Amino acid sequence: MQVSVEQLQGSQVRLAIEAATDDVGSAFDKAYREISRTVPVPGFRPGKAPRQWIAQVIGREVVGERARELLVEETLKQAIEGQSLDILGEPRLDLPEEVPAEGAEFSYSATVVVKPTFELPQYRGIPVEREVKAATDELVDEEIESLRAKHARIVPVTDRPAQEGDLVDIEYFVYPADQLAPVSPRRMPMVLCLGQNWFSPSLDDDVVGMSLGDAKVITRTSGGQMMNYDIRIRNIQQRILPEVNEEFAMRTTGFESVEELREDIRTRIQSQFEALTRESAINRILARLAKECRFDLPDILIRAAVRRRLIAWVSALRNDNPEMAHYLASSDAALEAAGERFRPSARAAVRRALLLDAIAKAEGITVDEAEIAAKVAELAERTGTSPDVARRQLEAQGGLADIEEEIRNAKAEELLWSAAVVTEVEKLSDAELAILDEVEELEAREDEQARAAEAEAAQAQQEAAEAAGAEAEAGTESPASPEPEASPEEASETEATPGTEAASE
Amino acid sequence: MFETPYDVIVRPLITEKSVGGSSQGKYSFRVHTDANKIQIKDAIERIYEVKVTKVNTLIVKPKPRRRGGKYRMGHTPVWKKAVVTLAAGNEIKLFESTE
Numbered sequence: 001m002q003v004s005v006e007q008l009q010g011s012q013v014r015l016a017i018e019a020a021t022d023d024v025g026s027a028f029d030k031a032y033r034e035i036s037r038t039v040p041v042p043g044f045r046p047g048k049a050p051r052q053w054i055a056q057v058i059g060r061e062v063v064g065e066r067a068r069e070l071l072v073e074e075t076l077k078q079a080i081e082g083q084s085l086d087i088l089g090e091p092r093l094d095l096p097e098e099v100p101a102e103g104a105e106f107s108y109s110a111t112v113v114v115k116p117t118f119e120l121p122q123y124r125g126i127p128v129e130r131e132v133k134a135a136t137d138e139l140v141d142e143e144i145e146s147l148r149a150k151h152a153r154i155v156p157v158t159d160r161p162a163q164e165g166d167l168v169d170i171e172y173f174v175y176p177a178d179q180l181a182p183v184s185p186r187r188m189p190m191v192l193c194l195g196q197n198w199f200s201p202s203l204d205d206d207v208v209g210m211s212l213g214d215a216k217v218i219t220r221t222s223g224g225q226m227m228n229y230d231i232r233i234r235n236i237q238q239r240i241l242p243e244v245n246e247e248f249a250m251r252t253t254g255f256e257s258v259e260e261l262r263e264d265i266r267t268r269i270q271s272q273f274e275a276l277t278r279e280s281a282i283n284r285i286l287a288r289l290a291k292e293c294r295f296d297l298p299d300i301l302i303r304a305a306v307r308r309r310l311i312a313w314v315s316a317l318r319n320d321n322p323e324m325a326h327y328l329a330s331s332d333a334a335l336e337a338a339g340e341r342f343r344p345s346a347r348a349a350v351r352r353a354l355l356l357d358a359i360a361k362a363e364g365i366t367v368d369e370a371e372i373a374a375k376v377a378e379l380a381e382r383t384g385t386s387p388d389v390a391r392r393q394l395e396a397q398g399g400l401a402d403i404e405e406e407i408r409n410a411k412a413e414e415l416l417w418s419a420a421v422v423t424e425v426e427k428l429s430d431a432e433l434a435i436l437d438e439v440e441e442l443e444a445r446e447d448e449q450a451r452a453a454e455a456e457a458a459q460a461q462q463e464a465a466e467a468a469g470a471e472a473e474a475g476t477e478s479p480a481s482p483e484p485e486a487s488p489e490e491a492s493e494t495e496a497t498p499g500t501e502a503a504s505e
Numbered sequence: 506m507f508e509t510p511y512d513v514i515v516r517p518l519i520t521e522k523s524v525g526g527s528s529q530g531k532y533s534f535r536v537h538t539d540a541n542k543i544q545i546k547d548a549i550e551r552i553y554e555v556k557v558t559k560v561n562t563l564i565v566k567p568k569p570r571r572r573g574g575k576y577r578m579g580h581t582p583v584w585k586k587a588v589v590t591l592a593a594g595n596e597i598k599l600f601e602s603t604e
Contacts, residue, residue: 042520043518043519043520043523044521049521050524052601053519053599056600056601
């Protein structure tokens with residue numbers, strides 16, 4: 001088997017593969033064996049029919065097609081491994097129309113997208129600012145207040161009107177202010193926490209002072225129209241917050257004293273701050289690297305990243321705006337249009353992942369089986385299954401590779417962080433804050449350029465195809481002329497050249 | 506009674522068993538039920554231009570088959586099989602050549 005490699009634009013590689021007679025022969029052997037075992041031939045037990053008879057009964061074409069499939073599968077795998085290419089997605093095959101013949105050679109070509117290669121910039125000692133945030137007493141107090149609210153006792157109120165802080169259970173109906181009340185209105189139940197303005201427009205001010213069973217018509221502007229809200233108080237409840245003392249600490253968190261509780265909250269807030277500021281600093285380190293290290297991103301990775309963002313966005317939208325989510329899920333065009341705005345951030349994420357990958361490779365970072373097992377066990381615990389089941393599921397979905405990548409990237413991030421020159425500051429400087437936006441803008445600009453180049457290439461290809469079509473039409477007098485067959489090659493050549501020019505701009 | 510040799514020989518049989526015999530110069534055919542060994546020998550020699558040394562024949566018995574309802578019985582056709590032995594050095598090509 002002979003393989004020749006040609007680099008194309010956009011991290012694509014064309015492999016021209018020439019399979020030797022032996023390879024073709026063994027592919028045919030396999031095809032015959034497979035067909036004779038699976039396709040019933042009258043007069044023979046499965047797997048026992050002679051080859052010539054199979055060819056005659058089933059058809060030489062059928063056997064040839066299967067042999068071609070097997071041959072391509074085998075040789076392409078060998079070629080990719082032989083050239084040690086790190087391919088992404090599925091290869092695009094360019095097969096000749098005729099099926100291979102036994103005892104002859106067979107050549108074809110395949111275009112694969114490979115992980116882009118690029119020169120890694122200096123990634124050690126990158127200066128970065130880290131915000132120093134302290135867990136202040138106020139923050140601890142806030143946390144304690146929310147803990148009190150969570151453990152509040154709720155008691156019904158009957159002897160006084162509603163006041164701020166009460167939970168008021170009302171029923172209401174709405175109608176335009178210039179109309180009489182609807183004849184048979186359907187009353188809607190609702191709970192208000194007075195002072196927190198849960199409902200829009202806020203009715204809280206008017207509800208304060210109303211007693212159990214009171215009814216009132218409140219006029220408010222909603223959506224540019226005056227509306228009447230006819231409300232009736234069904235129930236008033238009071239929240240009684242527990243006192244902060246040893247009993248409270250013991251009951252809510254199991255600490256023996258309030259000081260211990262406060263200390264625990266303080267450490268938790270502090271570690272949260274640290275994790276957050278560290279993560280944001282690492283993001284800025286990577287953004288700095290990305291800004292320096294520009295290379296063509298494979299479209300297939302961008303698409304996958306956009307897709308992941310779209311899925312997350314649509315599923316978040318299901319809660320907020322179900323109709324919109326439904327519309328998006330039903331229309332591919334709408335989804336694609338919506339995906340446009342994720343492209344810059346998707347590009348940035350892809351570049352970041354490729355950078356981390358390259359750093360991991362350069363540093364020889366590896367992930368061992370125990371680390372993967374630990375991560376799988378963690379995942380299994382979160383989803384409530386056993387590690388074995390989780391592992392099998394992941395294996396079936398090909399998720400183990402993702403986990404491995406995740407661990408490797410985390411290690412690469414750790415390395416970047418420990419090698420960075422960190423300056424601790426009270427407040428991040430403007431330049432530091434702007435870096436993420438800058439990178440995203442850069443990506444958006446490059447995306448636009450890449451797409452313009454793509455459109456140009458597509459147009460050139462179309463023009464070439466049209467020209468070839470006209471040429472073929474002119475040559476219809478000799479129908480067996482090989483010209484029309486040559487045209488796709490011409491077209492693909494014209495596709496490659498303007499693209500590379502545009503990409504290098 | 507038979508006008509051409511093709512009236513005697515219906516078709517060669519290509520099954521695991523018949524193909525297995527071809528290495529010993531034995532070939533099987535479905536033949537006309539009324540054809541006798543002499544007619545078969547003659548027909549094979551004329552169609553394939555080979556020398557036949559022996560002809561064995563047998564009647565393939567019908568098998569009962571149900572047709573439609575429970576009590577409507579039928580059977581598979583009765584036919585005659587001939588196993589023809591060729592003289593050494595003779596051969597019949599059962600399959601089209603692959604190339």
